[in-house]
Amino acid sequence: MTYRAPVAEMAFTLRHVAGLDRAIAEGLHGDLSEDLVDTILEEAGRFANDVVAPLNRVGDRHGTPLKDGVVTMPPGYREAYRAWTEGGWNALPGPVEYGGQGLPVLLNAACIEMWNSAAMAFGLGPLLTAGGVEALSRHGSEELRARYLEKLVSGEWTATMNLTEPQAGSDLSVMRTRAEPAGDGSYRISGEKIYITWGEHDLTDNIVHLVLARLPDAPAGTRGISLFLVPKVLPDGSRNALACAGIEHKLGIHGSPTCTMVYDGATGWLVGEPNRGLACMFTMMNNARLGVGLQGVAIAERAYQQALAYARDRRQGRAASATEGASAIIEHPDVQRMLLTMKALTAASRGICYLTAEAIDRAHRATDEAGRKAAQTRASLLTPVAKxxxxxxxxxxxxxxxxxxxxxxxVEETGAAQHLRDARIAAIYEGTNGIQAIDLVTRKLPLEGGAVVRGQIGAMRLVVERVLKEGGPAFGHTAPRLRETIESLDRATGYLLKALGSNRPEEALAGATPYLRLFGLAQGGACLALSALAANAATKAGDTDPAHPARIALARFFAENLATGARGLAETVTGGGGFLQDGALALAG
Amino acid sequence: MTYRAPVAEMAFTLRHVAGLDRAIAEGLHGDLSEDLVDTILEEAGRFANDVVAPLNRVGDRHGTPLKDGVVTMPPGYREAYRAWTEGGWNALPGPVEYGGQGLPVLLNAACIEMWNSAAMAFGLGPLLTAGGVEALSRHGSEELRARYLEKLVSGEWTATMNLTEPQAGSDLSVMRTRAEPAGDGSYRISGEKIYITWGEHDLTDNIVHLVLARLPDAPAGTRGISLFLVPKVLPDGSRNALACAGIEHKLGIHGSPTCTMVYDGATGWLVGEPNRGLACMFTMMNNARLGVGLQGVAIAERAYQQALAYARDRRQGRAASATEGASAIIEHPDVQRMLLTMKALTAASRGICYLTAEAIDRAHRATDEAGRKAAQTRASLLTPVAKxxxxxxxxxxxxxxxxxxxxxxxVEETGAAQHLRDARIAAIYEGTNGIQAIDLVTRKLPLEGGAVVRGQIGAMRLVVERVLKEGGPAFGHTAPRLRETIESLDRATGYLLKALGSNRPEEALAGATPYLRLFGLAQGGACLALSALAANAATKAGDTDPAHPARIALARFFAENLATGARGLAETVTGGGGFLQDGALALAG
Incomplete structure (x- = not known):
């Protein structure tokens, strides 16, 4: 069972959930037309299906052996990567002045989903390159931009992010890597970085490492960290003083080399201001976080496709509705519940990620300052949820x-287990999901005194109003269940804002993870309802595509079966903090 | 980080949650004393820690290679297995007349948990042997019992269960393996069985396969299946016509060989009545299901211990409560929530499994017929939940x-990932968890017209009454939250019984999985509350063991943070069945 990019569903979500239509109509995307969007999605889908998807198993089995400092990528990766960059896929969202196509982040989000469904280990590398492009575009000197951006935009070279050190994971303040000025405007970088994705590989002639390090006179903590560009191959063609010293033996994404990188007086150049490296890195991280969220969607989609195909094929037992012979297991209600849960959660998280991408586009492209600002704060709010x-x-x-x-x-040969092994990392890297929840609660909820989150909740409520007005019997209890979910979110939000405002941050921290889940259920339910409303309108207008009633049924399933957990989550957020007093006690016993 | 058997916690749960004290006081366990229970637990714990736990990683790495029909177990397994059987651990629950120690299933449940925490792949084999002992004791002829039982009870030989064929997994009715009478009272068994745990290995001189097959004149379907004993080595010392033809390459439990077994006219003997094999096999399965549930508890306990140790050691960031330096991550509320969730879920599922074991003991040992019957139905009800x-x-x-x-x-070297890989199978084998949910809803709820489940809910309610009466401020909102959970279970139960009684089984099937989860939350919460009540009484009586306040805090955490999902689950059960009408539609689109 291989992967088929769900192009029609993606296009529908781009339009009717994330509002790409509206953005195009508003002229935010220049001469991009809806037809061109469809064409790009279809071509990307073909490439993902035919070229990338076959790499998934081979990457898992072959891994990325390291020998004498050289990492050998799995068979087929080099050819596929070259075809992929030559097809312009790496350049799709890149800045036009450096050879990029300047297409919307939102359109690229759908493509990222495809590459990562097809082979997550393959799709991961370009996510890092995109982060590098973003950081260099925003913070790099003219010279660095001129020297590196074009090749990173095209994908001729790849980029890496070097943050983590053995003692510095989620907490970067204790980072030790040093940067000494060389006197010629360059620096000598020394230190060891771990967990460097695609830190070394044989797909491209050069690799551009973006490395956090401390200048000699840097203040302690996170305010003394600077960002450096450290290429594998120096401009004069010589090898820089850096090497891959080890490869992790990981649970999953075996086709993606996770490297220990050693910098031994390597030549690098400062990116951005001294001691402001963390801000530059966050530029990379924010985009990367959406990309990682899309990896979650991507793996979910591929796992769903495989399970659906199996459930249609495999015959066991006789369903209550059947009269003779063994039924396909998809006929059994419990299997149907599993498949619907898979499909509904996948579609909900896709909606959230696409919505976030749309906000990022608008933050850059809206014609008025207020519109850009509003979109920027919305993107900030949604990014940790998307991730x-x-x-x-x-x-x-x-x-x-x-x-x-x-x-x-x-059994590994089936391929279903690989999806779980691969998926597991996405909740950890680019900031663990706990860090995302803390970011959401302590930094994003207080934006504009809570007005940003209240605005988002208000937008969700409007969706419920529309379902009440436009939805027919096929919507079942979608409206009341979704309303209850949103009101639960509202209650929990109020509680957290009050805790933060009353200088009781621990209470907010204690409820952060269930709150993020609750936010996802409400926002995801609203996304599915938007999709269902558009499907309903299309059906009423005479469109007989069976995907339309499917969208309505899926929104209903989500509201009646999955969003039902919302009230309990709100109760956990507002009433579960007792463990702050006695939790240490409970763990001590 | 290795494993330390939580002997004190197990002993406390055996007594105060599962009522071992009471059973001993009632004389159900002969001359077994509480002191002896403690001694056995401590010795088992020492053996698990020192001998079995070191096998866990080596089993994962080495696997069980098959060459020329011979399966080589991981290094150290043979010596450990021999020491384990010689220590009498295999014989602990076995029948006294065949050399067993006849100790309670409940006591053995704690030991099973230890072996499987220490190394699940190692602990798995003896679970199958125990099932074989049970089936032979109950259904085997005197001759078979005389020839095989003693060596299976001691563990000198191991047993297997052979059910699955490629086309017959959850649905055994389409099984094809044949048994031809040989004319001398024996049969010739031919067919292929897959997923046979410990089907071939080099730990013992003989392996006793219990194989489901069809007699020549057998009716179609599950009523035409008989059970046969087919030894690897025949009584005359010659090899039987059976072989391991393949080993699965699995996600986890690499130290446990999962074999394809080919029977090519192998000699076997009928166990039980012709065409009644499924009933005999269910004798094995029911015990095995509790054993698999205990594997879930076991992996959870080991994963918790490892995470707790890491969180105490690893320093990142500064907790809100700290003034300088990096804090151990256990100080961060979100990490604390994760650890408490792990500990609370582990303790809750332990309570449910031990409660089930106690019911099994009482079903055999209660002095009056009514007591045995009541315990039997309680065990039937609880087994699918435990699993x-x-x-x-x-x-x-x-x-x-x-x-x-x-x-x-x-990173695999850490060992945390192995726990997830190992744990994943337990939700699948011995009847998938979906099958368990269906069994709970369609076969166990209707027992005695619903009186059995109502009785169990009534017992849970009494726990809430006790918390209200005896619990102090440290119990927080344990009582109201737990009451809400139990009343949610009651509502969902009423709905399902009505659906079943009104000949709408699909509605019951549709809600089976969320219902089982809900049952687990209510029963698990009640178990933790029982533990907390006993801890509270001990503290009041002057016992200063810090484990006591920890138990109260844990019950509170569970009620306030995890059981809060109950109402939503009940809503899903009672209102989520809409997908029976439009679910196929949603999956079609």
């Missing part, structure tokens, strides 16, 4: 995919 | 354990 909710869903859906397969799911 | 809830928890807790480790959790 954490979607990657949690990636794990849950991949695990359900194994379950649908029964015993075969546990 | 499915605990194994779902095993997966969730192992996954959280990875998350607590951050990036290190994804």
């Amino acid at each position: 954490a909710f979607s990657t949690d869903i990636g794990i849950e859906v991949a695990s359900l995919g194994i379950q649908v397969h029964g015993g075969m799911g546990f | 499915a809830f605990s194994t779902d928890i095993g997966i969730e807790v192992a996954s959280l354990g990875i998350q607590v480790h951050g990036g290190m959790g994804f």
Whole structure:
């Protein structure tokens, strides 16, 4: 069972959930037409299906062996990567002045989903390159931009992010890597970085490392960290003093080399202001976080496709509705529940990620300052939800995919288990999901005194009003269930804002993870309802595409079966903080 | 980080949650004393810690290679297995007349948990042997019992269960393996069986296969299946016509060989009546299901211990409560939430499994027929919950354990990932968790017209009454939250019984999985509350063991943070069945 990019569903979500139509009509995307969007999605889908998807298993099996400092990528990766960059896929969202196509982040979000569904280990590298492009574009000197951006935009070279050190993971303040001025405007970088994705590989002639390090006179903590560009191959063609010293043996994404990088007086150049490296890195991270969220969606989609195909094929037992012979297991209500859960969670997290991408586009492209500002804060609010909710869903859906397969799911040859192994990292890297929840609660909720989150909740309420007005019997209890979910979110939000405002941050921190889940359920439910409303309108207008009633049924399933957890989550947020007093006690015993 | 058997916590749960004290006081366990229970637990704990736990990693790495029909177990397994049987651990629950020690299933449940925490792949084999002992004791002829039981009870030989064929997994009715009478009372068995745990290995001189097959004149379907004993080595010392034809390459439990077994006219003997094999096999399965549930508890416990140790050691960031330097991550509320969730879910599923074991003991040992009958139905009701809830928890807790480790959790050397890989199978084998949910709803709820489940709910309510009466401020909102959970279970139960009684089984099937989860939350919460009540009484009586306040805090955490999902689950059960009408539609689109 291989992957088929769900191009029609993606296009529908881009338009009717994330509002790409509206943005195009407003002229935010220049001469981009809806037809061109469809053409690009179809071509990307073909490439993902035919060229990238076959790499998934081979990457898992082959891994990325390291020998004498050289990392050998899995068979087929080099050819596929070259075809992929030559097809212009890396350049799709890149700045036009450096050879990019300047297409919307939103359109690229759908493409990112495809590459990562097809082979997450393959799709991961370009996410880092995109972060490098973003950081260099925004913070790099003219010289650095001139020297590196074009090749990073095209994908001729790849980029990496070097943050983590053994003692400095989620907490970068204790980072030790040093940068000494060389006197000629360059620096000598020394230190060891771990968990460097695509830190070394044989796909391209050069690799551009973006490395956080401390200048000699830097203040302690996170305010003394600077960002440096450290290429594998120096401009004069010589090898820089850096090497891959080890490769991690990981649970999943075996086709993506996770490297220990050693910088031994390597030549680098400052990116941005001294001691402002963390801000530059966050430029990379924010985009990368959406990309990782899309990986969650991507794995969920692929796991769902595989489970669905198996459930249609595998015959066991006789369903209550059947009269003779064994039924396909998809006929059994419990299997149907698993598949619907997989599909609904996937679609909900896709909606959230696409919505976030749309906000990022608008933050750059809206014609008025107020519009850009509003979109920027909305993107800030949604990014941790897109990252954490979607990657949690990636794990849950991949695990359900194994379950649908029964015993075969546990056998590696089936391929279902790889999805769970691959999915597991996405909840950890680019800031663990706990860090995302803390970011959401302590930094994003207080934006504009809570007005940003209230505005988002208000937008969700409007969706419920529309369902009440426009939705027919096929919507079942979608409206009341979704309303309850949103009001639960509202209550929990009020509680957290009050805790933060009353200088009780621990209470907010204690409820952060269930709150993020609750936010995802409400926002995801609203996304599915938007999709259902558009499907309903299309059906009423005479469109007989069976995908339309499917969208209505899926929104209903989500509201009646999954969003039902919202009230309990709100109760956990508002009433579960008792463990702050006695939790340490409970763990001590 | 290795494993330390939580002997004190197990002993406390055996007594105060599962009521071992009471059973001993009633004389159900002969001359077994509480002191002897403690001694056995301590010795088992020492053996698990020192001998079995070191096998866990080596089993994962080495696997069980098959060459020329011979399966080589991982280094150290043979010596450990021999020491384990010689220590009498296999014989602990076995029948006295065949050399067993006849000790309670409940006491053995704690031991099973230890072996499987220490090394699940190692602990798995003896679970199958125990099932074989049970089936032979109950259904085997005197001759078969005389020839095989003693060596299976001691563990000198191991047993297997052979059910699954490629086309017959959850649905055994389409099984094809044949048995031809040989004319001398024996049969010739021919067919292929897959997923046979410990089907071939080099730990013992003989392996006793219990194989389901069809007699020549057997009716179609499950009423034409008979059970046969087919030894690897025949009584005359010659090799039987059976072989291991393949080993699965699995996600986890690499130290446990999962074999394809080919029977090519192998000699076997009928166990039980012709065409009644499924009933005999269910004798094995029911015990095995509790054993698999205990594996879920076991993996959860080990994952928790590892995560707790890491969180105490690893320093990142400064907690709100700290004034300088980096804090151990256990100080951060979000990490504390993860650890408390792990500990609470583990303790809840332990309580449910031990409660089930106690009911099994009482079903055999109660002095009056009515007491045995009541215990038997209670055991029937609880077994699917023990199996499915605990194994779902095993997966969730192992996954959280990875998350607590951050990036290190994804690196195989850390060991956290192995727990997730190992745990994943327990939700599948011995009847998938979906099958357990269906069994609970369609076969167990209707027992005695619903009186059995109502009785169990009534017992849970009494726990809430006790918390209201005896619990102090440290119990927080334990009582109201737990009451809400139990009343949610009651509502969902009423709905399902009505659906079943009104000949709408699909509605019951549709809600089976969320119902089982809900049952687990209510029963698990009641178990933790029982533990907390006993701890509270001990503290009041002057016992200063810090484990006591920890138990109260844990019950509170569970009620206020995890059981809060109950109402939503009940809503899903009672209002989520809409997908029976339009679910196929939603999946078609």
